[in-house]
Amino acid sequence: VEEEEECEEGQIPRPRPQHPERERQQHGEKEEDEGEQPRPFPFPRPRQPHQEEEHEQKEEQDEREHPRPHQPHQKEEEKHEWQHKQEKHQGKESEEEEEDQDEDEEQDKESQESEGSESQREPRRHKNKNPFHFNSKRFQTLFKNQYGHVRVLQRFNKRSQQLQNLRDYRILEFNSKPNTLLLPHHADADYLIVILNGTAILTLVNNDDRDSYNLQSGDALRVPAGTTYYVVNPDNDENLRMITLAIPVNKPGRFESFFLSSTQAQQSYLQGFSKNILEASYDTKFEEINKVLFGREEGQQQGEERLQESVIVEISKKQIRELSKHAKSSSRKTISSEDKPFNLRSHDPIYSNKLGKLFEITPEKNPQLRDLDVFLSVVDMNEGALFLPHFNSKAIVVLVINEGEANIELVGIKEQQQRQQQEEQPLEVRKYRAELSEQDIFVIPAGYPVVVNATSDLNFFAFGINAENNQRNFLAGSKDNVISQIPSQVQELAFPGSAKDIENLIKSQSESYFVDAQPQQKEEGNKGRKGPLSSILRAFY
Known part of the structure; x- marks a missing residue:
């Protein structure tokens, strides 16, 4: 099992705010085509993968010790920086795209280089990003x-x-x-x-x-x-x-x-229309329209308007x-309204015990969700509770941590490009760990087993995308456990233990869905016979 630990992420380069009009005057830039995304800010050149580590370490140190240097004209414009945020996020995405592609390429390269030994894996732990x-x-x-x-x-x-x-x-x-x-x-x-x-x-x-x-x-x-x-x-x-x-x-x-x-x-979108169009549309002189809708009276200069x-x-x-x-x-009373608000806790939870509750509304039950093919969930867990290992059959789940903290482990199969040099080696699973806190987002791909451990009282919401006919399959617990539904003849061929041993193992957990998180180090139990395909269950230990 290759373990993917997350460490502190490098800071995303922040564009230095500048006035678009002034920039065009100073540098002679051409007016943007209407079909292009606005890019009112300069962007640093994308870094090559081998430059990433040096940049992240330097940027992290600079962020702690010194403010970012400003352009000579920045002081004058600094108080207006937030005025351009709407345009900035569109332009910035093109830089993020290049940066994140470099980041992914570097991560894949490091993964390949690190597969030789633990000594190689250790130095890269501070670099990996989940x-x-x-x-x-x-x-x-x-x-x-x-x-x-x-x-x-x-x-x-x-x-x-x-x-x-x-x-x-x-x-x-x-x-x-x-x-x-x-x-x-x-x-x-x-x-x-x-x-x-x-x-x-x-x-x-x-x-x-x-x-x-x-x-x-x-x-x-x-x-x-x-x-x-x-x-x-x-x-x-x-x-x-x-x-x-x-x-x-x-x-x-x-x-x-x-x-x-x-x-x-920001400007009103009405200001995008021509003067004569506005006068014809409202059958009013432009001076009055300008005063009433846009806060500018005759003779006022730009920046003198009475605006929020x-x-x-x-x-x-x-x-x-x-x-x-x-x-x-x-x-x-109902969760099936076509256009009115609905509450996630309006009906009984689908999973509930003393350690946690999960409320969920699926597309089959709500027309608004059916149109978007999305389910909505909210989960409440007590400190020390474990949401048992499970996977979703179709839905990609986006978790939104609202209150509290949790540790999460996600398991996937190592990508083909990371195994291309080891064609004859057994398939391996890859574990992604993260410590989640308020305002964090975590994505769970369909089919990827996941487990959530609440390290404090926890509340999170979830959007399930591609949700129609999704099924949540549990890998442990006394109910809804897919392993217990596998016939004993197949169990004995799939696992090292006998069918009786597997039955006893499943029955040893009397609770379902939410259980006490009591990690047990069973190193001897992990030394048993290995098959050609690593067990997904082993990835959680």
Whole structure:
């Protein structure tokens, strides 16, 4: 078994903020074609694989000891850095793509070089990166001010080639302080929004109507692409945190947010229209339109407008009371609504005992999830509990750690390119370990056995992609155990032990799904006869 341990990841190079217009004037850059992604910031040249280690060590030291050097004109523009976040994340992805490809190539090269001995494997442990683990450094901030932030996770397939089937999916995180409003906007992506913490008033705006809902932790709602919506945090004390699975409809893995109003962070998309088009559309002089919609009065220079600072703004309690009058609560009686919010805990858990509970809604039970082919789960585990080894038959699962900490182990088969020099060697499994904490994301590919050990009281949510007819198969426990369903004649041929020994082994665990985590070192038991295919079970020890 080759063990893949994760260590502290290198910092992703951060582009130095510059003013796009000024850059074009200084360097004579051509205007971008409308079809190209905006790239208002300079990007460092991609590093070659052999330069990666030296760069990461140096960057880590620099981050601790010294701030990043600024360009001569940066001080003037520093306070406006966050204004360009929306454009920046699109441009930055092209650099991340090159960087992560170098990273994956280097990791594969190191894996091949390290297969000779433990002495070779040891020095590279500080370098390896778990391609399925995304910590908070992998989020890119789109908007941020004193009232909250909006962040987007790095594209899955740019982190690792093993996640190519997630190239059309993105993860968004929204966090806002009490008594705040996320301004009205829409996106060219289907959203599946889940409330992790706090309460919200979420309003969907249609052509001739609007629907407002009071939401709380565990509530979920699909927001179809192109639907204008806004979100209020009505609580006086608690922050609101939402996680969103975004499925872009225009470009794979890329989407845009279109805000109706102008702020210091971004322009209203209405400002993209010509002056005469706006006058004809509203049958009003442009000066009045400019004043009412865009905050600019006649004679004012750019930068003097009366604009909100960002897309998250403060809202008065009186305004909240008025908005609350029209808001409906999410349904606690049904999970099959076609367009209304539903709660993950509205029905009994599918797995439950004194150590943990798993609530789940599948596409077969909810039309909103069926349209997206996604299941939703929420898991509560006590400290010291173990979510038994299992694998999903079809679904790729994206875990979102909400509260607490856990250790996770994932098992896959070593990739062919890592075995090409050892064609006659037995197939080996590869173990990926990670220590997870709040705000971390972890991806579990279909068919990969996984186990979760709660090192504190733990709460996490999960999106299951490609979920229709998915089956969760357990490898231990008294119920739903696939090994116990294998006939004794086949068991005796597949394992070193007798059928009776295997039966006794399975029956020794009286609990199912969630059990006490009591690691037992049974070195002598692992010295038994080995077959040509390493047992998946052995990878967990």
